[in-house]
Amino acid sequence: MKTLGEVLEITEKTDREDKCRKIYRYLVSRFIEEKTGLRKIDEKLKNQEKPPLPVPWEEMEEFQRQDYLDMEYFYLRNPVHTESLDEEAMEALEELLENNSGEAAARAGRVVEETYKKVLAFSDEAVGQVQLFPSLAGEGIVPADALVLVLAAVPDYDEQGNLKDRQQEESRLRLLVSLKNQLEPILTRRMDMPVRILIQEP
Known part of the structure; x- marks a missing residue:
């Protein structure tokens, strides 16, 4: 898992908006992890007798590659709209670049707690839906004000591109759907x- 120090190093040569967005994404990821307990669930999945296969790096979508939840199976799909923050909130995030103290971190943490719903919203409209990807059954359509997590695990194929074990694949899908329905x-x-x-489709 990336540390705040590593994130701050990454942001050194970027502009103000990008710096604040990366810092906010890191902090809101830690906030989500703490509020949801997702890491424990992720670890349980990983430690199963036959764990689902995680998505290989080369097959990851950009949101997963850039994700700061840093888990095996879950990643955050929301954009981070730091442009919706006021100047005082932006300054609290920037302060971490200059002063990575407990007080500065606490101040930035309070910004996240008070603004995460607004900053993670797909749209300014409180009522409405957005389509993240086209789908026949509408599974790519989500509320505009939703927190969207992706549960990503891939089927196990042989070298010819065929499923190695159809029964195991059915079991994988049942597990993912059950998790989704329980967790939401x-x-x-x-x-x-x-x-x-x-649930990320292969």
Whole structure:
């Protein structure tokens, strides 16, 4: 898992907006992890007797590659709209670049706690939906104000591109769908906002 120090190093040569966006993404990822307990679930998945296969780096979409949750199976799909923050909030984030103290971190943490719903929203409209990807059954359509997590695991194929074990694949899909259905209402309560979990298709 990346540390705040590593994130601050990455932002050294970027502009103000990009620096604040990266810092906010890191902090909100830690906030989500703490509020949801997702890391424990991720670890349980990873430690199963036959764990689902994680997505290889070369097959990851950009959101997963840039993700700061830094988990095996879950990543955050929301954009981070730091442009919606006021000047005082931006300054609190920037302060971490100059002064990585406990006080500065606490101040930036309070910014995240007070603004995460607004900053992670796909749209300014409180009511509405957005389509993240086209789909026949509408699974790519989510509320505009939702926190969207992707549950990403791939089937196990042989060298010819055929499933190695169809029964195991059915078991994998059942597990992912069951997790999604169990977690969405729980995480919605914990985050105090709509939470949607998308199962990444291969």
